[in-house]
Amino acid sequence: MEQQFCFQRTKHFGMALNTVSLAICILLGAAEFVPSPRITWHLKEINLIHFHVQGVSNYSTLLLSEEKDVLYIGAREVIYAVSSLNVTEKLHEVYWKVTDEKNNECARKGKSKQTECLNYIRVIQPFPDNSLYVCGTNAFQPTCDYLDLNNFQLLGKNEDGKGRCPFDPAQSYTSxxxxxxxxxxxxxxxxxxEPIIFRHSHQSQLRTEYAVPWLNEPSFVYADVIRAPANNPEGEDDKVYFFFTEVSVEYEFFTKLLIPRIARVCKGDQGGQRTLQKKWTSFLKAKLICHSPENNLIFNVVSDVFILKPSDSSEPKIYGVFASNLNNVGLSAVCAYNVSAVEDVFAKGKYMHSATVEQSNTKWVRFNGEIPKPRPGACMNNEARAMNYTNSLNLPDMTLQFVKDHPLMDDSVTPNGNKPRLVLQNVTCTQIVVDRVKALDGNSYDIMFISTDKGTLHKAISHDTDLRIIEEIVLFPHLQAVQTLLLSNKEGKRFIYAGSNTGVVQAPLAFCEKFASCVDCILARDPYCAWHPVKSSCVHILQESNVDGNLIQKLSGDISYCPDSAENPKGMMHTVKPGSMVELKCSQKSKIASVVWKFRKGTLKFKLPKYHPLESGLVIFNITEEDTGIYNCSSQVEVGNKIISQLLIQHVIEIEKLPTTMESTTQPSTKTSTTPFHSKVFELFTSKKTTTQILTTTFAATSLSVKIQEIPTPAHEPCSKKSAEVAMLKQSDCTLLIFLILLFGTLLVILLVYNCYKGFLPDQCLKFHAMLHSGKPKTPPDYIDPEHGVKENLVESKCPPNQYENTHKVPHDTGYETEADCGNGSIPHAEDTGILENGKDQPFDVKCDLKYADSDGE
Known part of the structure; x- marks a missing residue:
């Protein structure tokens, strides 16, 4: 399926105004995605630490104090302080509820009194003097306060939180x-x-201009500061970066087109003197590109961002999680950017400006005119100071007006390698944190922890061409979305903290102890894990010293360094009866490896119905002598260009030994009846027995016949096999099958003949029935007329009881009201009533009064 949206270049009245062409082609068939996680750890397999308080929800704000080993949690109407080493250990709590007056006022404005009109803690930030700066939605009246950490109590200052905290708990925000x-x-x-990027300070408060070119329906996701180097030759200032998705102003579309953005402000910005008073003079924004040119996938929504700031002097790196809302294709991607690439766009890139076309439409195009100096939107640096501009308050109005009219850059920020680090299918990523670890090979690896809306955490690695997901961890039950992620960087005490609507989870960075063998530890290819040959266990390299250099870690997946690589795996013995089935268990934790069964030095080919492969093993039906032997179950995984195989388990199948002769369960006799079977059937048929007796006798004979067939037969019979035991069983099975077929066929013939004999089958059986009954007097039926009693009740006869005793019996009347009591349904004639034509009575003259069935007795 192909979806394509094209923006063609347009010209208006000779003006050289070209709109940048944006082609979004989604070719799912050609897309190549990162494979599934190698291992999935479920809640029952690992020991995660959960924090939850009954009746409290929305644990969406986290702040970690690594110096105090305390994790601060902001939930609905409450703030908790728990131990960062064990989040189940609650240290302090303080409730911050809305008043009844504010709750009722919020409800009168059309909001939900039970949910929206409560206080959701949205801001928890460190503040000097051993306190925290906290803000909550407070029933759509955002309020901020100070939390004293000495007694863990709110000071009750209740500052206005507009611009610092959202009104609606469902609105996006960052701080x-x-x-x-x-x-x-x-x-x-x-x-x-009215969106805003705001700086709250007791000295100066700055905000963005309330205009569409500055912010157009943004959805904020992340904000962080990047410090300028100590020995910065340009004399640059510290910069604060904001990441959000907004509606595009530079592209026309039949609906609102979303564009991911990065915006930057300078920490030393003080606003303008006349132009942009109390407004940002350094606000600039640019488009973030996350595009896969190999399969023409464009990701236009940024979900979360993390800025990796290494402890060494290396350059910070920006990691972003992106999605695509175009046609709802269900794809997510991770793109990485260098901070230097972002700065090049803001410091050297072209600006965009608006131009009116046809007196109505406004187009945003590249500005090719002269750019004033100092450069608009730049932080104070040595070049500006050389021009006697020491701060933003004395910048010229021409520079400030240009910034006000041109906040959007024409150049875009492209990812490293011009493509995403990871592209994931059928998953929606919500949050990301990144850790850098130095492996035993001396290389540093960036480990990405990416949460999803299904309550899982993906642990992925990105190093040169090595792109893979190491493992997947189920954090929350019932598919809860992860709302926030936090990474602890404290040496020796490193954890991942995840918050959702129902609680907080603490998880380690790796589950090395879950790998029981050296092979499993090496094949995990986790930079955190290494095999300890002395302890015979897989250990965490950040928690285990490698002073002797005895730890084994091969991220290439080479298991030849394992001392136990040649050990024999466990085996199982199966002794089965011929013709039965057996299930061979073989399961592996890896999802990217394939299971291979080998039998008699060759790969076993699954052919139905003989073999039925399962997810956890193999089922073999109708076991014979040819199926006996050793079955090896191995896992194969491709690492680089090499296939690595690991033997998981061995199964041995053998046939149960049976006696060479089998005694009959009947009386010992070698004589069998020579009477043909059809003769016996005829005898049963002609005998005066009921059908039940015939069937009982037949089944009794069947049982006897089965017992007789248990006598062993020679090996040269048609159903015989190689050995005497197998030949005996096979011959018995064939004989029994033939006998059962003959038995059921004979029973069917008996039933057909019996029904013909009784006259239950018409037409074809009439001749046979007549032939059987020829010459025999017909016996009157012995059944009683079912209407006899009814007729006697309906019609009361006035005739003498013995009037027609010696005459032919006339059928009873049918009960119709037109029939006479003494007739047979016809009108009485003269001869019937005993009256001759001349009016004389006959010798047996009987006078009868006619009475009908519906007579009322008159």
Whole structure:
């Protein structure tokens, strides 16, 4: 299936205004995706630590204090402090509920009194003087306060939270605390129609311009600060980056087209003197590209972002999780960007400006005119200071006006390698955190932890051409979406914290101890895990010292370094009866490896109905002597260009030994009746027995015949096999089958003949029936007329009881009201009534009064 949306270049009245062509071609058939996770850990297999309080929901805000080993959790109307080493250990709690007055006022505005009109904690940020800065929706009246960590109590200052916290708990938002100043991206009004990027400070408060070119229905996902290097030759300032998805202004479409954005403001920005007063003078935004050119997939919605800041002097890297809302194709991708590439766009890229076409339509095109100096939107640097501009307050109005009219960059930020790091199918990613670990081979690997809307966590690795998902971890039951992720970087105490609507989960970075053998530990190819030959266990390299260099870690998957690679696997013996079935168990945890069965030095080919493969084994039917032997179950996985095979289990099948002779269960006799079987059937048929007696006798004979057939037969019979035992069983099976067929056929013939004999089958059996009954007097039926009693009740006869005793008996009347009591349904004639034509009575003259069935007795 192919979906294609094309934006063609247009010209308007000779103006050289070209709209950038955007082609979104979704070719699912040609797309290549990262394979499924190698291993899936379910809740019953691993020991995760859960935190949940009955009656409390929406655990969507997390803050970690690594110095105090405390995790702060913001939920609905409550703030918790738990141990970061064990989240089940609750240290403190404070409730922050709305008043009844605010709850009722919110309900009068059309909001839900039970859900929306409560206080959802949305901001928890560190603040000086051992306190936290917290904000909540507070029944659509956002409020901020200070939480004193000494006694874990709110100070009750109740500052106005507009611009710092959303009104609606369902609205998107983001915030970050930088040197005691809160940077936030949210909505500024009750309706959510005024988006804002705001800086709250006691000295100066700055915000974005309320205009479509600045922010057009954004959905904020992340904000963070990137510090300038200490010895920065350009004298640059610290920068705060915002990531969001907004409706495009530069592209026309038949519906709203969403575009992922990155925006930047300078920490030292103080606003303008006359132009852009109390507004950002350094606000610029650009488009984030996450496009796979190999299969023409474009991801236009950013779901979450994480900025990896290594402890060394290497450059920070931006990781983003993207999705596509075009045709709802169900794809997600992870793209990585260098911060230097972002800065090149803002510092050297072209701007876009609006132009009116046909006095009505506004088009955004590249600005090719002269750019004023200092460069609009740039932070204060050595070049600006050389021009006697020390801060934004003394910037020229020409520069400030240009920034106000041109906040959008024409150049886009492209990902590393011009393609996504990962492309995942049939999964919606929600959050991402990234850790960098140095493996035993000396290389550093970026490990991505990506959560989904199904309550799972994918652990993926991206290194050069090595793109794979190491494992999948089920964090929450009932397919709950992960709302927030947090990574602990403390040495020796590193965990992942995930929040959802029902609770918080603490999980380790790796499950090395789950791999019981060296082969499994190496094939996991997890940079966190290595095999310890002395302890004979798989250990975490960040928790185990490698001073002696005895740890074994081969991310290439080479298992030849394992000391137990040549050990024999476990085996199972199966002793079965001939003709029976057997199930051979063989299961593996890896989802990317294939199971291969080998039998007698060759690969076993599954042919139905003999073999039936299962997910956890193999079923073999009708076991014979040819099926005996050793079955090897192995797993094969392709690592690079090499196939690695691992023997999982061995099964041995043998046939149960049976006695060479079998005694009959009847009396010992070698004589058998020479009377043909059809003669016996005829005797049963002609005998005066009921059908039940015939069938009983037949089945008794059948039982006897079966017992007689248990006497062994020579091996040269037609159904014989190689050995005497198998020949005896096969001959018995064939004889029994033939006998059963003859038995049921004979019973069918008996039933047909019997029914013909009794006259139950018409037409074809009439001749046979007549032939059997020829010359025999017909016996009157012995059944009673079912209407006899009814007729006697309906018609009362006035005739003498013995009037027609010696005459032919006339059939009873049918009960119709037109029939006479003494007649047979016809009108009486003269001779019947004993009256001659001349009116004289006959010798047996009897006068009868006629009375009908419906007579009322008159």
């Amino acid at each position: 970050v605390m930088v040197d005691g100043e809160l940077y936030s991206g949210t909505s500024f009004n009750f309706l959510g129609s």
